Amino acid sequence: MSDQSTADSRLPIADRATMMRAVGRLVLDDRPRFVAVIGLYIAAAGAGAALPVMLGEVIDGIGTGWTTTRVDLVCGAIAGCVVLQLVLMRAGRRLGYRLGERAAARLRESFIDRVLRLPLGTVERAGTGDLATRTAGDVSAVAELLRKTGPEVAVAAIEVAVIAVAAFVVDLKLGLLFLIGSPVLYFAGRRYIRLASPVFLSERAAMSEIAETLTASAAGAGTVASYRMQDERRRAGFGRAATHLGRLKGIVRLQSWFLPATDLAFLTPAVVVTVVGGLWSMNGGVSVGEVVAVAMLALRLDGPVFRSMMSLSEFQMGGAALARVEGVHLLPDDERDAAPRGAEVRLEQVTFGYGDGPDVLHELSLHPRPGERLVVVGPSGAGKSTIARLIAGIDRPRSGSVTLGGVPVADIALEELRRRVILVTQEHYVFTATLRDNLNLAAPEATETELVAALEAVDARWAVDLPAGLDTMVGEEHRSLSLAEAQQLALARVILADPDVVILDEATAGIDPGSAGGVEASLAAALHGRTVIAIAHQLQAAEAADRIAVVEDGRIVEEGSQRELLEADGVYADLWEAWKGVAA
């Protein structure tokens, strides 16, 4: 039940360089297609930019006496450009989308594979909160980036570049005039990208806080009614809303200068090209058509600039999500390859504490005998669960040793370790899968008879009686299991895995008092011959024990059979009196 370990151990986040490498890798894996996509985008933008250019041709042509046929021909060519643009853009978008989809699939699959290989200690320490956020939110945010936002921004950037090139193609001098807006665009864009990221992130954070506060109000609706907390919850909700409004104002303040700045970036060249270019053309430097073409090209910048600004915040959020997804790959692997000889568990002079925290266990020694049922009792916070984690090989002691078959448990190869030792806590999990898939995790080839026998060993008659039997889908959205049923499932898994050592950390806490005794008795029978280390804060578990160890403040204060402990008249006997006294 110790949660001390979850506070200070967030998972790492990738830095910029690692992220760029990750993006590079995703692109390189599909290089030919990536090149093709970029090529198509450029060609499509070119076809689009050809329109103002050809308008210029027509205007000049009209001035120089083109025939109707010739005008029709050029206008036909313009129409052709539109069709070409559609074909190219469609092909590019399709290929780009597929490219992104493939990259997203590769990324998420490698993420899950990595998660499934995380070292035991990391899994325990990181809790599931951070990892769950990365899995649910971040992975899809990155997919969205690769599939949608990325191509969106790429298309817009390429369009801006192609339009600029087109201006130079029309006329070198006009092209230079055209560029007059680009410093503004460059500096404003750079400043915006720098400032926008924290502003949008803080707005997102404020929104999550609203969600969290309201979700809490809903989850605690009964508590609010009981304690008449309506005012507090109102203040909390309204307070979060006010913070969010403040952050939204931050966004609009930022956009209030960036919007006019981007407008200037294309309005300035449009005005300057018209006026200065117009004067030049009166001197014969350029043609009227060329001036019109470049002015119209400038007006066309509006679309891509506005579009990329609008996707910028999503783009940056996608980047932040990518950093978190990639961060999981930065975790070190733990090297475990020791092989135990035998199944004897020994804790020798073990001192342990979480992180940089104080010692939780102090030179504790414990020698469960193979095949015995050892019950560890003691008050909350005495270090009982810590002992369980050490024996399960999740943590390493600061000093002293925890060994199984003569080798440190934390060094035993995981595959080997879980054939030997299994820890069942009161935290249980039901996978959204069939009952069978939930049971045979450790024994994929277990027969129907074996599965049913395991369920019966934990008194789980309900499971055998299900209409679809072992093929019944369980989990929240199918047949949801009660706490007690989930715990029975967890215990049945252990019976199927059949390890040498079983650690039960309050494993029957959620089962009704009327039936808990029955479950424990059947379980004891099924685990006969295994070393069972049961951790309990209630004394009911102690009665079936071969030996009892009493833990207080990280030390074993008493050890022996129930009879020995009662005769010793110590801590355990006191506790026992409390039980016995009442039944007299």
Added chain:
Amino acid sequence: MPTGKPIAGAERPRIGLTGVKPNPLRPAPPSPARIPTSPWKYLVRVARAQTARVALGFLSLSVSGSAWVLLPWVISRVIDEVVIAGTTEPLLPWTILLVVTAIASSWIFTLGYRFLFMAESHSRVRTVHELTDHLNTAGTGVSGAVSPGEMVNLSTEDAHKTGSFIFQLGFGWMGVVMLVVGTAVLWGTHPALGVTAAAGTFVIGFLVGPLLSRLQRHQIAYRSSVATLTSQAADVVGGLRVLRGIGGEDRFSERYRRASTDLREAGYTVAASDSWIQGLRTSLPLALIAGTTWVGARLALAGTITVGELSAAFGMTALLAQHAGGLIGLAQAFIAARVSSRRLTAFFKTASEIDASGTEREPGGELRDTDTGLAIEPGRLTVIVSAENEPAAAALERLARHRDSGALWGGTPMSEVDLEVLRERILLLREDYLFAQSLGATLRVDPEAALRAIEVACAGDVHSSLGSSLDGEITNGGRNLSGGQRQRLRLARAVAADAETLLAIEPTSAVDAHTESLVAERVAAERAGRTTAVATTSPLWLARADRVAWMVDGKIRATGTHAELSTEREYRSLTSRQEPR
């Protein structure tokens, strides 16, 4: 363990001792009828609250849209009257007009953008306010009706979408203004140009837009694949301890890969149709430009219009077509807003299942649950023993009126008792929620009483783990505490509330025997003379009980002292475990 040292400066009376007073801080809860139940009405209401901002936003965007669409026209005047005419004389006025139009269109656009953005922001805030108030009024009525995920959606996505339709409406309006002004100017140049531009924009905006939206139905299949994949990933992470502890990683990895492949294939299908949408979105405006240019070029060649007017036709059509996109967005935003609004109004329709119309303000006497026959005598500690937890818990919930039933309070039906009085005097303790607030605020009493409650509940370790300060912060759901700590903190809060009647369901199930014994002793002493009922089978509580009610199959079988009932074998096997089975 806290020493119970008195802390100066906190002389607030303990809650519960002063009798029932109307709470001046809390305004009368809004009546549910105030919030419209139809999605459209809700949207209208949201928008109406922002009338001033919306009006100013629309006005600004009308001006800026007109300036925008006139910009190519001003350019064409420079071409015609200066360049073609070959005189620099009108250059200055036209240049000034050009600069003014450009600056006005951009600056006034920003102004309108701000108004609409703030209108959207304020309506989001308002929806959050309404959600907050509704949660307070509907109480436990919402618990079963809305999942945590939905609550997140309602307060973020749905609040956003019902607000952002105002924003989109503004841009749709701007598109309409541009269409009208642009068409008028082009019509003035030549009717054929006006007709071409207007018809084209209309087709793009009103016909093709919705058609394109239809194409997006592939997105729905895709979204459901995303949901499947996400839930499988959540399954892997949720059960990671089990997978790493017992095995089965390969199977789950494979299962995820299959779902991932399915999603990729669904993505390819989306790519095939979505790429058409994206392509057409850029090509349709170009097609319109090409059409107008062709018509204009013929007219210019015939000398009907000038080349300047031809370029104006080109530029204006380009702008019109581009902003026809705003109309497409408008249709989509409308649909999304309606869906969100429907979800919100459905939520606002949930109501408390507890009828609050009771008026009896001074009930008294025994609490009796007619369903089970359970009776709680005033002023004593009753323990309810039951082989199954659920029926005993349900009985206490009925007595505390967290479920409506025929329960009686000294002969008065619970439903006739004023709910506020009832909540003040009867407190139910179960797996209550711990909110994100300080330890002191959680306990809801002055520091002295808080420390005392902490001691009674043996929750000294909670206090010390939070830096031995009542200012230590607890996170939502008490996630920064262990299960045992949470349970004792809940108990401390209930003890601190010092209600006349405390009904507790399994208050010490996660506590060790030694501590449980202390808790039972201290709670019994602290609440001596008050009414307390505890549902548990623990002998440590039974030792302190004045009366024990033994429940079998959801009915009270016998009532008496623990010693009296212990003569029954079945009772004994349930409550005492030292006898060999």
